[in-house]
Amino acid sequence: MSKAKHFAGLDIGGSTVKAVIINSTGDQVGPIVEVKSHVKDGYQATFKQLEAALDELTKNAGIDRKDIGGIGLDVPAPSSNGVIWGKANLGDDWVGTDICAELNKHLNIPIHMTNDCNAAAVGEYAIRHKHLGALLLVAPGTGLGGGFVLPGGKLYEGANGLALEVGHISVPFTEDDGSLPSCTCGLKGCLEAWVSLVALRRRLSIELQKPEWKDHALNATEATIEEKAFKLRTLAEHGDALSIQLFKQQGFILGYGIADLVRTFDPGLVVIGGGLAEAKFRNDFLDWVREGFADRAWPIYRHSPIDPQKETTRFEWAEGGDAAASIGMAYTARELFS
Numbered sequence: 001m002s003k004a005k006h007f008a009g010l011d012i013g014g015s016t017v018k019a020v021i022i023n024s025t026g027d028q029v030g031p032i033v034e035v036k037s038h039v040k041d042g043y044q045a046t047f048k049q050l051e052a053a054l055d056e057l058t059k060n061a062g063i064d065r066k067d068i069g070g071i072g073l074d075v076p077a078p079s080s081n082g083v084i085w086g087k088a089n090l091g092d093d094w095v096g097t098d099i100c101a102e103l104n105k106h107l108n109i110p111i112h113m114t115n116d117c118n119a120a121a122v123g124e125y126a127i128r129h130k131h132l133g134a135l136l137l138v139a140p141g142t143g144l145g146g147g148f149v150l151p152g153g154k155l156y157e158g159a160n161g162l163a164l165e166v167g168h169i170s171v172p173f174t175e176d177d178g179s180l181p182s183c184t185c186g187l188k189g190c191l192e193a194w195v196s197l198v199a200l201r202r203r204l205s206i207e208l209q210k211p212e213w214k215d216h217a218l219n220a221t222e223a224t225i226e227e228k229a230f231k232l233r234t235l236a237e238h239g240d241a242l243s244i245q246l247f248k249q250q251g252f253i254l255g256y257g258i259a260d261l262v263r264t265f266d267p268g269l270v271v272i273g274g275g276l277a278e279a280k281f282r283n284d285f286l287d288w289v290r291e292g293f294a295d296r297a298w299p300i301y302r303h304s305p306i307d308p309q310k311e312t313t314r315f316e317w318a319e320g321g322d323a324a325a326s327i328g329m330a331y332t333a334r335e336l337f338s
C-alpha cells in the first residue's frame with residue numbers, strides 16, 4: 001500500500017496552469033504554482049508544463065514525486081471519464097484522447113479529470129471550512145457551467161461524468177418576436193442562451209437596434225459587438241440604464257433557472273461564480289437572482305416553515321477566485337485516492 005500523504009490539483013486553463021498541493025489532512029502545503037499551459041500546442045506540450053509545475057510543488061513542499069498519492073486535473077471543456085468529448089478551447093488533439101491514461105504514462109500516479117466548473121465547486125466547498133451541507137455552483141462566463149458537491153465534500157459527477165450541465169436546462173423565456181434563442185449546444189431555449197457572455201452579446205445587439213437606445217454611446221462607436229459587450233460591466237457600474245437592464249435580465253433568468261436546480265438538488269447553498277463576483281454591482285445582481293428565484297421556487301425553498309427567518313436556500317458569491325479549481329482538484333484527489 002502507498003504511504004503517500006500528498007495530493008496535487010492541476011487546473012489547466014487556456015493560458016496558464018495553476019497547481020497546488022495539499023497534505024492528507026487537507027492543508028495546503030506551499031504556495032500555488034503557476035506556469036504557462038501551452039494547450040494549443042497539443043496535450044504533450046501541456047504535460048511537460050504539468051511536470052514542471054509538479055516539480056516546483058514538490059520542491060516547495062519538501063517531498064518527492066512518489067509522495068503524491070493522486071492528482072486531480074481539470075480542463076475548460078466537457079469531459080467524461082478522462083476523455084474530452086465536446087467543444088474545447090484547447091488544441092485539436094485533446095478531444096477524444098484518454099488524457100488521464102496518456103498523462104499516467106509519464107507520471108504513474110492515479111489521476112482523475114473533470115471540467116473546470118466541477119473543480120471550482122469543490123474548491124468553493126473546501127475554502128468554506130465550516131460548511132457541512134451540499135453546495136451548488138453556478139458560474140456564468142463565456143458559457144454557463146455548474147457543479148454540485150455532496151455533504152462532506154464529494155463531487156457529484158453522475159454515472160458518466162456528465163452531470164450538472166446546468167447551462168442547458170430549458171427556460172421558457174422568448175425574444176420579443178416569440179422565438180426561443182439558439183444555444184451554442186444546438187438546442188433552443190437553454191439557460192445559457194440567456195445567461196452567459198455569448199447571450200449578453202446577442203441581447204446587446206438586439207437592444208441597440210431599438211429606438212430607445214438610438215442615442216446610446218455604444219451606438220456611436222465602430223467597435224465590434226464583442227468589444228461593446230466587454231464594456232457593459234463598467235458601464236453598469238457607472239449606472240448606465242441599458243447595461244443595468246441587460247444584467248438585471250440575466251440575473252432574473254439565472255435565478256429562475258436555479259429554482260429548478262434547487263428543486264432537484266435542494267443544496268441549501270448556491271454559490272454564484274464567474275467574473276461578476278468582482279463587479280461593483282454584485283449585490284444588486286444577487287438581488288435580481290433572488291427575484292427570479294422567488295418567481296419560480298416554492299416558498300419552502302426560500303424559508304423554513306417553522307422559522308420564517310431561516311433561509312432554506314442561501315445565495316453567496318464565489319470566494320476562491322482563480323485558485324478555486326486547483327484547490328478543488330487537490331481535494332478531489334484526496335477524496336478519491338487516499
Ligand SMILES: [Zn+2]
Binds near residue numbers: 186187190
Ligand atoms: Zn444549450
